[in-house]
Every structure is written in structure tokens, then in C-alpha cells.
Amino acid sequence: MNYFPDEVLEHVFDFIASHRDRNSVSLVCKSWYRIEKFSRTKVFIGNCYAISPERLIARFPGIKSLTLKGKPHFADFNLVPHDWGGFVYPWIEALARCRVGLEELRLKRMVVSDESLELLSRSFPNFKALVLVSCEGFTTDGLAAVAANCRFLRELDLQENEIEDHRGQWLNCFSDSCTSLVSLNFACLKGEINLAALERLVARSPNLKSLRVNRAVPLETLQRLLMRAPQLADLGVGSYVHDPTSDAYRKLKDTMQNCTSIRSLSGFLEVAPRCLSTIYTICPNLTSMNLSYAPGISGAELIKLIQHCRKLQRIWILDCIGDKGLAIVASTCKELQELRVFPSDPYGVGNAAVTEEGLVAISAGCPKLHSLLYFCQQMTNAALITVANNCPNFTCFRLCILDPMKPDPVTSQPLDEGYGAIVQSCKRITRLSLSGLLTDQVFHYIGMYAKQVEMLSIAFAGDSDKSMLYVLNGCKKLRKLEIMNCPFGNVALLEDMGKYETMRSLWMSSCEITLGGCKTLAKKMPRLNVEIINENNQIEFNPEDRQKVEKMYLYRSLVGPRNDAPEFVWTL
Amino acid sequence: MDYESDLNLKATELRLGLPGRDEPENQWPPILKNNKRVSAESSESSTTKSNSIVSNAETCHRDSAPPAKVKVVGWPPIRSYRKNNISQKKLDAEAGGMYVKVSLDGAPYLRKIDLKVCKSYQNLLKALEDLFKLAIGEYSEKEGYKESDYAPTYQDKDGDWMLVGDVPWDMFTSSCKKLRIMKRSEARGLGCF
Numbered sequence: 198m199n200y201f202p203d204e205v206l207e208h209v210f211d212f213i214a215s216h217r218d219r220n221s222v223s224l225v226c227k228s229w230y231r232i233e234k235f236s237r238t239k240v241f242i243g244n245c246y247a248i249s250p251e252r253l254i255a256r257f258p259g260i261k262s263l264t265l266k267g268k269p270h271f272a273d274f275n276l277v278p279h280d281w282g283g284f285v286y287p288w289i290e291a292l293a294r295c296r297v298g299l300e301e302l303r304l305k306r307m308v309v310s311d312e313s314l315e316l317l318s319r320s321f322p323n324f325k326a327l328v329l330v331s332c333e334g335f336t337t338d339g340l341a342a343v344a345a346n347c348r349f350l351r352e353l354d355l356q357e358n359e360i361e362d363h364r365g366q367w368l369n370c371f372s373d374s375c376t377s378l379v380s381l382n383f384a385c386l387k388g389e390i391n392l393a394a395l396e397r398l399v400a401r402s403p404n405l406k407s408l409r410v411n412r413a414v415p416l417e418t419l420q421r422l423l424m425r426a427p428q429l430a431d432l433g434v435g436s437y438v439h440d441p442t443s444d445a446y447r448k449l450k451d452t453m454q455n456c457t458s459i460r461s462l463s464g465f466l467e468v469a470p471r472c473l474s475t476i477y478t479i480c481p482n483l484t485s486m487n488l489s490y491a492p493g494i495s496g497a498e499l500i501k502l503i504q505h506c507r508k509l510q511r512i513w514i515l516d517c518i519g520d521k522g523l524a525i526v527a528s529t530c531k532e533l534q535e536l537r538v539f540p541s542d543p544y545g546v547g548n549a550a551v552t553e554e555g556l557v558a559i560s561a562g563c564p565k566l567h568s569l570l571y572f573c574q575q576m577t578n579a580a581l582i583t584v585a586n587n588c589p590n591f592t593c594f595r596l597c598i599l600d601p602m603k604p605d606p607v608t609s610q611p612l613d614e615g616y617g618a619i620v621q622s623c624k625r626i627t628r629l630s631l632s633g634l635l636t637d638q639v640f641h642y643i644g645m646y647a648k649q650v651e652m653l654s655i656a657f658a659g660d661s662d663k664s665m666l667y668v669l670n671g672c673k674k675l676r677k678l679e680i681m682n683c684p685f686g687n688v689a690l691l692e693d694m695g696k697y698e699t700m701r702s703l704w705m706s707s708c709e710i711t712l713g714g715c716k717t718l719a720k721k722m723p724r725l726n727v728e729i730i731n732e733n734n735q736i737e738f739n740p741e742d743r744q745k746v747e748k749m750y751l752y753r754s755l756v757g758p759r760n761d762a763p764e765f766v767w768t769l
Numbered sequence: 770m771d772y773e774s775d776l777n778l779k780a781t782e783l784r785l786g787l788p789g790r791d792e793p794e795n796q797w798p799p800i801l802k803n804n805k806r807v808s809a810e811s812s813e814s815s816t817t818k819s820n821s822i823v824s825n826a827e828t829c830h831r832d833s834a835p836p837a838k839v840k841v842v843g844w845p846p847i848r849s850y851r852k853n854n855i856s857q858k859k860l861d862a863e864a865g866g867m868y869v870k871v872s873l874d875g876a877p878y879l880r881k882i883d884l885k886v887c888k889s890y891q892n893l894l895k896a897l898e899d900l901f902k903l904a905i906g907e908y909s910e911k912e913g914y915k916e917s918d919y920a921p922t923y924q925d926k927d928g929d930w931m932l933v934g935d936v937p938w939d940m941f942t943s944s945c946k947k948l949r950i951m952k953r954s955e956a957r958g959l960g961c962f
Contacts, residue, residue, distance in 0.1 A: 273846070357851070601841070
């Protein structure tokens with residue numbers, strides 16, 4: 198292998214995409230390390246505090262595409278205070294300073310300021326794609342900068358961000374010579390937008406394949422947009438309100454007939470009843486449908502709609518579809534691979550929108566199902582066992598019974614046996630979330646059978662430290678463990694401290710661990726950052742070691758404690 | 770001597786919960802559904818504990834209702850973005866929405882506005898001002914919208930064009946079919962301009 202010139206090796210390495218394979222390649226010998234280092238263009242960093250921007254740039258100077266994740270996953274559920282961290286500015290500043298040829302930036306759960314967006318837009322002439330998921334801290338002014346300065350922008354994808362809306366003219370800021378857009382998603386923006394500017398933008402973007410608009414885009418505009426972009430493959434509808442007797446309705450129906458490329462549909466942020474028949478023409482081609490933000494669509498209309506969609510592979514819906522609706526999904530959508538059912542009334546008591554029946558029906562009818570997120574009122578062991586037998590191919594299984602610690606309603610037993618069947622049957626599970634009444638037994642099963650699990654989320658479960666120990670000992674591939682409201686304490690935390698260096702992170706909140714336990718861990722494991730989140734001054738100035746810690750987040754890091762932690766975060 | 774029945778002590782008994790209902794004694798101690806799975810004797814501040822007990826006692830009085838769900842931070846695990854969306858739109862959906870067309874004299878196309886979301890004249894006027902980027906000013910009974918070049922009017926069920934603001938809000942929303950923002954120059958005949 199030493200006889201090949203560098204260019205040949207580079208060319209060979211171009212075919213190796215997976216970063217795990219590339220990591221292996223760089224371990225072979227020094228020259229391979231060097232060549233691989235300069236040719237790596239895509240880097241994924243699951244925890245932005247595990248490494249510093251400077252070290253990243255030194256390691257991979259040729260980086261073009263960067264993915265960064267900031268806050269811990271439970272930040273999505275309001276468990277992490279606002280200013281905890283996850284700022285992207287230092288990254289953009291370093292990349293700009295070192296003149297990295299950045300083309301793509303994908304961020305999740307990070308704090309993004311207008312300043313960072315402005316710097317980004319001015320520093321990288323070839324910048325092509327910006328994807329922000331669950332981020333916050335910016336306004337439409339930042340978007341305006343990106344629109345104005347990124348002349349070759351292909352992708353601007355804003356998913357579920359908290360964006361302060363200055364009622365923008367940001368869409369106007371796309372220059373007339375910007376014709377490269379392939380994907381534009383601003384569904385999460387709350388304010389008005391300039392409809393004329395949007396139409397002009399779509400008209401001059403012949404490569405536009407994905408367009409997701411916000412509530413402020415009315416149906417009349419949508420119809421005109423579809424006229425200009427019949428090549429769209431992914432459509433997110435804003436407001437779908439019209440009078441079935443109006444001209445607009447008829448025009449839309451005609452326009453929809455031409456949209457034969459649409460494979461993915463979402464949005465319907467505002468829907469008037471009985472409007473949906475206009476989209477029946479595109480339903481037979483749909484492979485992906487997300488109506489989880491459309492509570493305006495009744496269960497009955499949902500069912501009618503889905504009956505036209507035989508090719509669906511991914512469905513995200515609200516539980517108003519009901520068990521009967523899910524049975525219809527099961528008999529219609531034989532290609533289904535991913536299903537997410539969200540609650541339309543998260544705090545509702547006893548409104549049994551979906552139960553174990555719906556899930557069993559789906560498992561029986563959809564043999565290709567491998568990814569599930571299911572919010573329901575109740576679950577039984579029998580149902581879980583049936584599901585396990587019907588669908589041994591689950592890779593992602595997330596069940597959320599809305600009432601924490603709810604037992605099997607038929608037998609009043611914990612759900613240990615049901616989940617046990619799932620992990621025993623589904624040998625390829627990599628992501629698992631549990632809920633319901635659960636004892637140490639279920640964790641015994643998980644430790645024994647869930648050998649591929651990488652991410653595990655636990656709440657209100659287990660009786661003792663044994664549970665956590667089963668998991669830490671048995672799940673060899675565990676990368677992320679997040680625990681809330683479980684009776685796990687120092688014994689479990691400190692049993693195998695080396696394990697945490699093999700994982701990305703551990704979150705524990707409302708458990709039984711104490712300050713002393715966390716201090717011990719931090720002292721023994723210098724390559725871990727052990728952070729205590731001390732909100733509302735729960736822990737006083739001179740706390741005792743035996744005081745319980747409400748929220749702890751620990752993660753491995755190559756760069757030691759971070760220097761941007763706010764006052765209420767203590768790194769031990 | 771049975772003083773208790775004469776004095777009807779039960780009626781004057783101080784107890785937690787709604788009056789006029791019997792306290793089912795076998796429900797004590799209440800099952801606390803709060804953060805910790807451990808029993809009620811665990812380390813909680815005394816105020817939190819008594820609050821939980823009160824809330825559970827109240828619900829003990831309802832015959833077959835489940836115990837009150839104490840909201841736990843972080844549960845259910847739904848992104849706040851999604852929760853906010855659903856709660857707002859649940860209100861919209863329940864109300865059915867009340868979209869009416871709004872035309873502005875001289876504007877190339879109409880807009881729609883949801884009266885249910887506005888909830889008051891003040892919000893409606895503000896929304897119209899935002900939508901069309903103009904100033905309508907304040908309503909006065911005697912002189913209408915005299916400070917502005919524009920007057921908001923609506924067409925009611927009878928087909929008549931009325932000035933916005935004369936009748937109570939609820940009466941307005943139930944009779945309003947569409948809105949039209951008139952320019953001062955067009956409205957000479959109305960008298961209140």
C-alpha cells in the first residue's frame with residue numbers, strides 16, 4: 198500500500214463515507230492518517246462540548262460539512278434552563294478565522310444568535326446549506342443576512358425553532374441572482390411574510406424540490422406557488438382554509454392534478470373542515486406524511502385521507518385518529534416503516550384516544566415497521582408481546598404512556614414482561630424509551646437482551662440501583678442514557694465509572710444521587726465533565742455532600758470543563 | 770344523650786375539599802402522584818406536601834374520577850414547540866375559527882382574519898393595522914374613527930354595511946360576514962366620518 202501515490206489513496210478514500218470506517222482508515226498508518234485527515238469533508242459532533250473548534254479544525258482542515266448538537270435531549274422537555282449553553286458562535290468564529298471552506302452547517306438544540314448568522318453568511322463564500330433543528334436565540338434579521346449574503350444557498354431548513362419574528366422582509370433579501378434553492382422550510386416562523394417575494398423566489402428557483410411554508414401563507418398563494426413549482430417533491434402547507442364554493446378551491450384542485458412529483462406532505466397548520474378532498478389526487482404517490490401539527494383535521498377526515506395513501510412509508514399523526522383509524526392505517530399502508538402518534542391533549546385525563554389496540558393492529562398489518570413513537574393512554578403486556586412477535590425488526594421503539602407508572606390495566610401488573618418480549622425479539626433495537634409501571638425486572642431483561650441499544654430513555658421506573666446497574670453492565674453499545682424520576686443513587690452511579698468514557702453522555706434528574714457521589718465521580722474521572730444544574734439555588738452556598746442533586750449531566754470531553762457555563766451550572 | 774346528632778357537628782366540621790360531600794375515610798393517606806416514586810414521608814418541603822394532600826383530598830371527593838394529575842416538569846416528553854402549537858390550535862379548532870374576508874380599498878387582494886383569535890375590538894383593530902400597514906386609530910361613539918383616513922366597516926347578516934365598534938364584541942362576531950376597510954374619501958355619506 199505504500200507504493201500508491203497519495204492521489205490514488207485519496208481517490209479510494211472518497212468512496213468511504215461512513216465516519217466510523219474513516220476512523221478505522223486513519224488508524225492504519227501515518228500516511229493513511231495524513232491523507233484521510235485532509236480528505237475528510239463531513240464531520241458529525243454529537244456533543245459540542247466534547248471537543249473545541251480549534252482542535253476540530255486542526256484535525257480536519259478540509260472540513261466542508263459540520264453537524265453539531267448542543268443541549269442534552271431532555272432540554273426538549275423544559276428540563277434544562279434557558280441559558281445552559283450550546284452556543285454556536287465560537288464555532289463559526291473559529292471556522293471563519295481559520296478560513297475553512299464551510300459549505301454546510303447542521304445544528305440541533307443550539308443557541309444561535311443573529312450575530313453568528315451574520316458572521317456565517319459573510320465568511321463562507323461557498324456556503325450552501327443551513328439546517329437548524331430545535332434551536333433558539335435568533336430572529337428573522339439573522340435569516341435576512343443568510344438570504345442576502347449566501348449567494349449559492351441551496352438549503353435553508355428551519356425545523357421547530359423558536360425564532361423571534363420581526364415580521365420580515367427577510368424573504369426579499371434573497372438576491373435576484375439567487376436561483377440555486379433546492380430546499381426551503383420556514384414552517385416554524387410565526388409571523389407574516391412577504392407573499393410576493395416568496396412567489397418571485399419560487400419562480401426563479403427551478404431546482405426547488407422541497408418547500409414548507411408557515412401559517413401566514415394562505416391557500417391562494419399556495420396555489421400560485423404550486424403552479425410555478427410543479428416539480429416539488431416535498432410540500433409543507435401553511436394555511437389551508439378556503440370556501441369549498443370559491444374559485445380558489447377549483448383552481449387549487451386543477452393545480453394539484455399537475456403536482457405528480459409530490460412524495461412528502463406536511464403542515465396544514467390551519468385547516469378548515471371538508472377542505473381536504475383537493476389533496477386526494479396526490480395521495481396515491483405519497484411516501485411520507487406529517488399531519489402532527491394539524492389538530493384542525495378530525496379523526497374521520499384523517500382516516501378518509503389515509504385510505505388514499507397506499508404507499509406511505511412514514512406517518513406522523515395525532516392520536517385523534519383513534520384505534521379504529523390505526524386499524525385502517527394497518528390495512529392500507531403495507532409499506533409503513535415509521536409511525537409516530539402524538540397526543541392531541543397531553544394533559545388530558547382518561548381520554549383514550551389511542552390504546553394498545555391501535556398498536557397491535559399496526560404491528561399485525563405493517564410487517565416493515567421498524568421505527569415507532571407512540572403516545573397512548575394505556576398498554577398491556579399481552580399487546581407488547583404480540584407486537585414483539587409481529588415486528589421483530591424494530592430499530593427504534595419509543596412508547597409513552599401518558600400517565601406515568603401506569604400498570605397493565607387488565608392484569609394490574611407492571612409492564613416488565615411486555616418490554617422484555619420486545620427486547621428479546623427485536624435484536625436490532627438501537628433506541629428505546631420506556632414508560633408505564635416498571636420494576637427492576639425490565640432492566641434485567643434490557644441488560645440481557647438489548648445488546649445493540651445505543652440510546653435509552655427512562656422515567657418513573659425501577660425499584661433500586663440494580664436497574665441502573667443491569668443497564669450499565671449489559672448494554673455494551675450504550676452511548677446515551679437519560680433518566681428522570683427514578684430511585685437510582687450513588688451506588689449505581691459509581692459502580693462502573695469507566696463506562697461513562699465509552700458513552701457520549703449521562704443525564705440524571707430527580708433521582709437519588711447526591712452531591713458527594715457526583716464529586717467522587719468527577720474526582721476519579723478527569724476526562725468527564727460532571728455538571729450539576731442548580732436552579733433556584735436549591736443547593737446553598739456551602740452544601741453538604743449528602744444533599745441530593747436534582748439535575749446532573751455528565752459527558753466525556755477532550756477539552757475539560759467548558760468556560761461558558763452560567764452561574765447555575767457547576768462543573769465539579 | 771346524643772349531642773352529636775342534635776348539634777349536627779358534621780355540618781360544621783372543618784375539612785378539606787368541597788362542602789356537601791362525604792369524605793371517604795378509606796382514601797387516606799392519599800396516594801401522592803408527584804415527582805418522587807417514594808412514599809409521602811420522603812424529603813419534600815412541608816408546604817409542597819400539604820398542597821399535594823389538599824389537591825388529592827379534593828379529588829377524593831369525586832366519585833369515580835382518577836386522582837388529580839400533578840403536572841411534572843418534563844412529562845409527558847413532548848417538545849415545548851409542539852405543545853405550544855397544539856394548545857393554541859386546539860383553541861382554534863374547538864372554536865371552529867371564524868375567518869372573515871377583509872378588503873382594503875385600493876389593495877390588489879383580500880386577506881382573511883380570524884375573529885375568534887382577536888377576542889376584542891382592540892385586538893381586531895391592531896390586527897388590521899398590522900395586516901395592511903396602516904393606522905386606524907381609536908373608535909369613539911360619536912365620531913367613529915375620526916383620526917384616521919380609514920374606517921373599518923363590516924357587512925352584517927342583513928347585507929348592510931356597518932361601522933365596526935358600535936355593538937358589543939360578541940354580537941359583532943356573530944353577525945359579521947365580511948370586513949371592508951374604507952378610505953375616508955369613499956365614505957362621505959356615512960356621516961360619522
